Amino acid sequence: MSQAIKLGDVSDIPIVNFAPFLDGSNKQAVADAMIQSFKNTGFVYLVNHSLPKDKVNEMFAWSKKFFALPIQTKMLAPHPSSGMYPRGYSPPGKEKASQHVYDANELEKLRVQAPDVKESFEVGREDDPMANIWLPDGVLPGFKEASLDFFWACREVQLTILRALSLGLHLDEDYLEKCHTVAENQLRLLHYPRYITVEKASEMRFLTSASSVPIEQIERHEVERIGAHSDFGSITLLLQDDAGGLEIEDHYNPGTFIAATPVEGAIIVNAGDFLMRWSNDMIKSTIHRVRAPPNKRAADGMAPERYSIPYFCSADFTRVVDCLPGTYSDDKPKKYEPISAYQYVMTRLNALYAS
Numbered sequence: 001m002s003q004a005i006k007l008g009d010v011s012d013i014p015i016v017n018f019a020p021f022l023d024g025s026n027k028q029a030v031a032d033a034m035i036q037s038f039k040n041t042g043f044v045y046l047v048n049h050s051l052p053k054d055k056v057n058e059m060f061a062w063s064k065k066f067f068a069l070p071i072q073t074k075m076l077a078p079h080p081s082s083g084m085y086p087r088g089y090s091p092p093g094k095e096k097a098s099q100h101v102y103d104a105n106e107l108e109k110l111r112v113q114a115p116d117v118k119e120s121f122e123v124g125r126e127d128d129p130m131a132n133i134w135l136p137d138g139v140l141p142g143f144k145e146a147s148l149d150f151f152w153a154c155r156e157v158q159l160t161i162l163r164a165l166s167l168g169l170h171l172d173e174d175y176l177e178k179c180h181t182v183a184e185n186q187l188r189l190l191h192y193p194r195y196i197t198v199e200k201a202s203e204m205r206f207l208t209s210a211s212s213v214p215i216e217q218i219e220r221h222e223v224e225r226i227g228a229h230s231d232f233g234s235i236t237l238l239l240q241d242d243a244g245g246l247e248i249e250d251h252y253n254p255g256t257f258i259a260a261t262p263v264e265g266a267i268i269v270n271a272g273d274f275l276m277r278w279s280n281d282m283i284k285s286t287i288h289r290v291r292a293p294p295n296k297r298a299a300d301g302m303a304p305e306r307y308s309i310p311y312f313c314s315a316d317f318t319r320v321v322d323c324l325p326g327t328y329s330d331d332k333p334k335k336y337e338p339i340s341a342y343q344y345v346m347t348r349l350n351a352l353y354a355s
């Protein structure tokens with residue numbers, strides 16, 4: 001008997017069984033389900049994927065160890081002041097995710113009004129011209145090796161997912177893979193602390209993870225865990241712990257958000273803006289955010305701590321892409337000029353980071 005493809009859904013985001021793609025028993029049906037979901041919601045949950053569970057658990061354990069270091073130690077691997085250099089450690093309040101705000105003053109105003117209450121550590125491939133920023137030798141031994149190992153484990157999964165998406169788009173199975181040969185990818189460890197005191201939001205940028213975030217402040221938008229934004233590469237693979245809080249915009253009711261509740265063992269895959277543009281807007285890049293999950297309040301009114309690990313994938317930076325075959329016609333002309341991934345991603349990255 002053939003295996004089920006759709007195993008359920010979470011707030012209308014399907015949970016797709018990736019096994020029939022991996023074992024070759026029903027590749028097209030898995031591919032079609034993923035593309036259908038990308039067209040409808042821009043998100044899909046994948047289970048029975050090829051990312052080993054023990055590797056995921058191990059990376060979360062390293063992430064916890066890293067973020068538990070004193071802030072002074074974490075700051076020994078600082079994210080450079082330019083948003084165009086996504087490597088190293090960013091303390092709480094440093095980044096403000098936003099949607100298409102490019103003016104520096106405007107961004108600064110937003111960030112001070114409602115800073116993101118999160119800290120992050122970002123890693124690329126070791127031979128990337130944008131060099132990694134590691135802790136000094138001897139501090140947290142094993143962390144660098146584990147992060148790089150995980151980077152490449154995610155890379156394998158990325159390639160498999162790209163093959164499925166290519167099939168779903170009725171392209172050659174290696175079509176998208178051939179546009180992602182270099183691993184222009186970014187592994188990001190994220191920690192949304194449980195304790196941060198926000199006396200005034202503007203003080204956030206200097207805070208350590210030792211203070212506290214009352215839930216009401218998150219609800220009043222005074223602080224956000226990660227503000228509403230879309231990702232800007234081609235796809236993102238997201239792993240989340242069981243804390244919850246991730247929400248995606250409901251396309252049928254713009255401005256309202258639905259919960260992307262954690263599913264045990266699943267990778268959430270979402271399309272980024274670059275893929276949306278590449279697909280002539282056939283695929284959606286959906287706005288998402290992280291807030292305090294309403295059903296998980298601690299008795300003291302605090303937001304529970306959350307760890308997540310997104311893996312952002314970009315097409316080869318030098319590649320100039322035009323709309324994908326099959327996404328335009330006489331009735332549905334191309335909406336966009338060709339653009340290089342570098343040009344597109346860098347413009348978006350630059351707007352993210354406060355100097």
Ligand SMILES: O=C(O)CCC(=O)C(=O)O
Nearest residue numbers: 190231240246290308310
């Ligand atoms: O923590 C999460 O689940 C969301 C992270 C995210 O959306 C991002 O880093 O772009």
Ligand SMILES: [Fe+2]
Nearest residue numbers: 229230231288
């Ligand atoms: Fe995101």
